[in-house]
Amino acid sequence: MKVLLINGSPHKEGCTFTALTEIKDQLEKEGIGSEIFWIGNKPVRGCIACGKCGTLERCAFDDDVANEIVDKILESDGLIIGSPVYYAGPNGALCAILDRVFYSASSKFTFKPGASVVSCRRGGSTASFDRLNKYFTISNMPIVASKYWNMVHGNSPEEVKQDLEGLHTMRTLARNMAWLLKSIEGKNLPEQEEKVFTNFIR
Ligand SMILES: Cc1cc2nc3c(=O)[nH]c(=O)nc-3n(C[C@H](O)[C@H](O)[C@H](O)COP(=O)(O)O)c2cc1C
Structure with a gap:
């Protein structure tokens, strides 16, 4: 079994990454594989509502990470x-990425458990x-809870590591x-x- 963790920060190894790493380490202890996927910091497109994904079942634009994320979610x-x-x-x-990921392919994500972390x-x-x-509640994806809302506080990874309750929340989420x-x-x-x-209207 595998969990995909999306790092939606422009910082590859910043605060969000630190929170996700705490989750990844705990998932490993529970015998669950995982991958942290960084969205990067290159320009990304917003959805232009062209509707082409209705037939393609993926976003019509292949020039950023949206379709790569779709494939990775399907494998997870x-x-x-x-x-x-x-x-x-x-x-x-x-x-911008998630709008296109979910609009094009969320019907195939049904019953994959999801959670968000901020x-x-x-x-x-x-x-x-x-x-x-x-994104989860419109896609038949059960939301996994923790003991608090999934957040960490800090302006640097070092500060996040001092947020002991935040890290505890991450480990509980992973379990x-x-x-x-x-x-x-x-x-x-x-x-x-x-x-x-x-x-x-009708
Ligand atoms: C454009 C911008 C807006 C921000 N707005 C907020 C905010 O509304 N509230 C807050 O607490 N921090 C805010 N921050 C700080 C970041 O959320 C915070 O430093 C975060 O932990 C950075 O995570 P990262 O290292 O994964 O990018 C903002 C930072 C930026 C660059």
């Missing part, structure tokens, strides 16, 4: 998305956490993710009705 059993907090929301570049200096963490969790993955392995998944799709 669980997903953890990490982001720094920017103006009380997740990193805009990460959201890293901030001081404030805006719960709003960012809520925003990221929205809970491992437990859920092992619990549902080989189990029948709920039957799904055909999607009912209405706009409010």
Whole structure:
């Protein structure tokens, strides 16, 4: 079993990475494989609502990491998305990518457990956490909880390492993710009705 951890920060080994590493190390202790995938710091596209993914089942644009992330999620059993907090929301570049990842392929992510993790200096963490969790709750992906909302505080990796409660929250999240993955392995998944799709005007 494998969990994909997305580092949605422009810093390859910053605070978000430090939180994800705590999760990765604990997953390893639980016998679960994992990979931290960094989104990088090159320009990324936002969704242009062209709708081509409806037939392609992937984003029409292949010039950034969006489709690579789709492939990596499909190969994984669980997903953890990490982001720094920017103006009380997740990193805009990460959201631009995730909009395209989920819009094009989320129907294939059904019942993969997901969790999000945010890293901030001081404030805006719960709003960012809520925003990221929205990707899971519209995609039939069970959300894995911890003992607190999944956040670490600090402006540098060294400060994050001093956030002992934050790190404890990360390890608990990893244990809970491992437990859920092992619990549902080989189990029948709920039957799904055909999607009912209405706009409010009709
Ligand atoms: C553009 C920008 C906006 C930020 N906005 C916030 C914020 O609203 N609240 C906060 O606590 N920290 C904010 N920060 C600080 C980062 O969230 C914080 O340093 C984070 O831990 C960095 O994680 P990283 O090292 O993984 O990039 C901001 C940083 C930047 C660059």
